[in-house]
Amino acid sequence: MxxxxxxxxxxxxxxxxxxxxxxxxxxxxxxxxxxxxxxxxxxxxxxxxxxxxxxxxxxxxxxxPVVVPSNRPTAAEAGRFLSQATLGYxxxxxxxxxxxxxxxxxxxxxxxxxSQGHVDWLKARGYADASYINSTAGLDNTLWRKFISxxxxxxxxxxxxxxxxxxxxxxxxxxxxxxxxxxxxxxxxxxxxxxxxxxxxxxxxxxxxxxxxxxxxxxxxxxxxxxxxxxxxxxxxxxxxxxxxxxxxxxxxxxxxxxxxxxxxxxxxxxxxxxxxxxxxxxxxxxxxxxxxxxxxxxxxxxxxxxxxxxxxxxxxxxxxxxxxxxxxxxxxxxxxxxxxxxxxxxxxxxxxxxxxxxxxxxxxxxxxxxxxxxxxxxxxxxxxxxxxxxxxxxxxxxxxxxxQPSQGKLREPVVRFLNWARAFGANSPSGLWAVGDTSDPATRLGQSPMRSGSVFNFFRPGYVPPGTALTSQGLTGPEFQITNESSVAGYLNWMQRVVAGSGAGDLSADYSSLLPLAGNAGDLLQEINQVLAASQLSAATLASLQSALNTMPSATPAQLRNRVHAALVLVLAAPEYIVQK
Structure with missing residues (x-):
């Protein structure tokens, strides 16, 4: 044909x-x-x-030809598919x-x-006013609105x-x-x-x-x-x-x-x-x-x-x-x-x-x-x-x-990690402004922000190989490692710690109602986060280690339970088995 x-x-x-x-x-x-x-x-x-x-x-x-699976997927299989096909689930x-x-x-x-287009949203929100003629006002807002909601x-x-x-x-x-x-x-x-x-x-x-x-x-x-x-x-x-x-x-x-x-x-x-x-x-x-x-x-x-x-x-x-x-x-x-x-x-x-x-x-x-x-x-x-x-x-x-297999999978982009969390737990902007802002600063935020690449070559090159790593000796590429360094690793974790707790991203806040009833049992809490955020990719050893850490935290009051939820989320977001999407 x-x-x-x-x-x-x-x-x-x-x-x-x-x-x-x-x-x-x-x-x-x-x-x-x-x-x-x-x-x-x-x-x-x-x-x-x-x-x-x-x-x-x-x-x-x-x-x-490839045989398309027609059976109902398990939680792990469905999570893995959604990790590839969405920005979070x-x-x-x-x-x-x-x-x-x-x-x-x-x-x-x-x-x-x-949903409502970006141009239409900017107009509806008043960004067509002449005072915004020489600015980027509203652009980050509508980007995060779409990607999150x-x-x-x-x-x-x-x-x-x-x-x-x-x-x-x-x-x-x-x-x-x-x-x-x-x-x-x-x-x-x-x-x-x-x-x-x-x-x-x-x-x-x-x-x-x-x-x-x-x-x-x-x-x-x-x-x-x-x-x-x-x-x-x-x-x-x-x-x-x-x-x-x-x-x-x-x-x-x-x-x-x-x-x-x-x-x-x-x-x-x-x-x-x-x-x-x-x-x-x-x-x-x-x-x-x-x-x-x-x-x-x-x-x-x-x-x-x-x-x-x-x-x-x-x-x-x-x-x-x-x-x-x-x-x-x-x-x-x-x-x-x-x-x-x-x-x-x-x-x-x-x-x-x-x-x-x-x-x-x-x-x-x-x-x-x-x-x-x-x-x-x-x-x-x-x-x-x-x-x-x-x-x-x-x-x-x-x-x-x-x-x-060592060659399977990819490093999750910092933006995708943030969006995984936001979409997993229904993050919303009560004001409707979605004022997350520019997340480009690697020291204080994600080191990456949509539509703000430093050049036409994107944030990272498709053939990038991080020097001095196992990827080099194995002949493997790792594109996202091009924006990964000591500063961006620390900046990501510090910012996500604030964001998970409800600060650092405007009025963006998540709904943890599904997690709070589980917070008294660290194992149950981590199992749920593993399925919904990490596509069931955290190993038993990693879950056990995180559980031990959470068990040191008190859980007698609502505030203590919420702190446990925050800590569990940050620990998973920091885990290498999450950061590498398999």
Whole structure:
């Protein structure tokens, strides 16, 4: 079966003469590459993609189908699944999955309605007031609101994963209403988290947030008189980070090499320069808006200014766009070329596995996910629902026997640990402000805060190996260790101790009504926390050690019982068997 691309309605921007003030009118069209018929093959995973040089092994052909578990999961199995598929789960969530199945849970999540969008929340809360024009006010609030309280936890888990793959950071957006710019970007990630990756690429490319962050908003064609050339920032990062990576890959993620053993590169500088010509002329849509511009200027898709667009030919990655092709058609062809590249399924698929399940997926796991990315079984490439199913239901994700393998699992990001606690125990903001704030400071908070990465390379690199550790000698990666150090370890524990006790995160407070009746028996209390917070991953030895510590605490009064609950939670949150998600 030849894969085809989903035919979505996308807001496209057609080039217009530049009116006074740069006001441009967007148009809407149905996206379909003119050069691609519905029957055209987009690359079969068994081919491995790319040419030149011998393979470095691992081009394994079409992977065998994975048997999806249909039985009712145990508490430990359900907790492990929810740890991978959500940012945290409650006792009610755990019980519901134990009475259902993984597939049924996924079906329900794909149909779950979305809560109020980030842009709409900012407007409803008054952040469109002119006094906030040059600030980030409200952005952290709406982020924490969604991540903590939303009823579509799989979507939110995917939003966080996508935000760390196709990175935008408010720290790199030098614009008015930048909180609305990033809020709109998050709304785009939410909208397309269960959609098609090609559609997502189109949306983020036209978003003002990305235009500002990777500096191609207002990008101009080459000027032979001054020698200036188009900004190459987005062209480079779009290839390197969002789509195909630096080196050619087999379908299982292994690297293709020259006969000398050196990796085969996916692109050269000439490809970057050629692709950069596509991203000229794109700017914000200010049509009908009066200055000072309202927040909507950061919400509308960018449009093209004809006088700034490079109309000459553009060559990259073996594709040539002829001179005179419109800006919209050139953009579509460029994104199609990247989307159809054989590197994209293993490159993106492997990183999504890393964000959800394990830092070191086997080549066979990557190949299975890559195959589904290439073809969802109905001829569609880039179907993120199918990719999520493949990742979460794969044998390597579901087989609990694999937990004993050193290569299995991942370090939980600090943000995820905080959210695990918040969602497990119904943390709420009575004021509705969700004033958790910026948690970037490693000495006093988490050392990580959503949408505040220090660079386009995310908080940590997918191939990072912490030097001088056992991971190095075993040839394993540990991405999240890149933000782990003495300061961040202590800062995390100190902050979480305050947060668990009800201070340190605005008015955020948890509901411990399920734990307080158990507090008089340290063993029962820890068993409940182990199931709901740690996916039953704490060993008997660890539980015994923690129980001994709790038994030294008095439990005669309500205040003493609450202190026991607080201490038990902090001890579990500090336990290595919790911090490493298996």
């Amino acid at each position: 030849n894969p085809t691309i989903l035919n979505h309605d996308l807001p496209l921007a057609a080039p217009h003469p530049e009116p006074p003030g740069g006001a441009l009118e967007p148009t809407t069209d149905r996206w379909r590459p003119a050069w691609l018929s519905a029957a055209a093959p987009l690359g079969v995973v068994a081919c491995g993609g790319g040419g030149g040089g011998p393979s470095s092994g691992g081009d394994t052909g079409t992977p065998a 409650s006792r009610a969530d755990l019980n519901a999955l134990m009475a259902s199945s993984y597939s049924e849970w996924l079906d329900a999540q794909f149909k779950a309605p979305r 939303s009823t579509d936890p799989l979507r939110q888990r995917m939003v966080l994963a996508l935000s760390e793959l196709c990175v935008v950071s408010v720290l790199g957006i030098n614009a008015q209403w930048r909180q609305f710019s990033v809020a709109n970007y998050l709304d785009l990630l939410e909208t397309h988290a269960f959609g098609n990756y090609r559609t997502l690429l189109q949306q983020i490319t036209l978003s003002p947030a990305m235009g500002y962050y990777l500096t191609y908003r207002g990008n101009q064609k080459a000027n032979p008189n001054t020698g200036s050339q188009p900004d190459e920032n987005y062209a480079r990062e779009l290839m390197q980070l969002f789509t195909i990576g630096l080196v050619q890959l087999n379908a299982d993620g292994s690297v293709k090499t020259h006969s000398s053993g050196a990796p085969l590169e996916t692109y050269q500088q000439a490809d970057v320069s050629g692709l950069a010509r596509v991203f000229t002329g794109w700017n914000q849509d200010v049509s009908g808006l009066t200055t000072p511009y309202p927040p909507d200027v950061q919400v509308r898709p960018m449009v093209n200014t004809a006088s700034r667009y490079e109309t000459g030919s553009k060559a990259f990655l073996g594709t040539t766009i002829a001179a005179g092709v419109s800006a919209t058609e050139a953009l579509n062809t460029a994104l199609d070329t990247l989307f159809l590249h054989p590197n994209l399924p293993p490159f993106v698929g492997r990183q999504l596995i890393q964000r959800l399940v394990t830092s070191n997926p086997s080549p066979a796991y990557v190949a299975r996910v890559s195959a589904v990315f290439s073809n969802n079984g109905a001829g569609v490439r880039g179907d993120l629902q199918a990719v999520l199913r493949a990742i979460l239901l794969d044998t390597e994700a579901r087989d609990s026997a694999r937990m004993a």
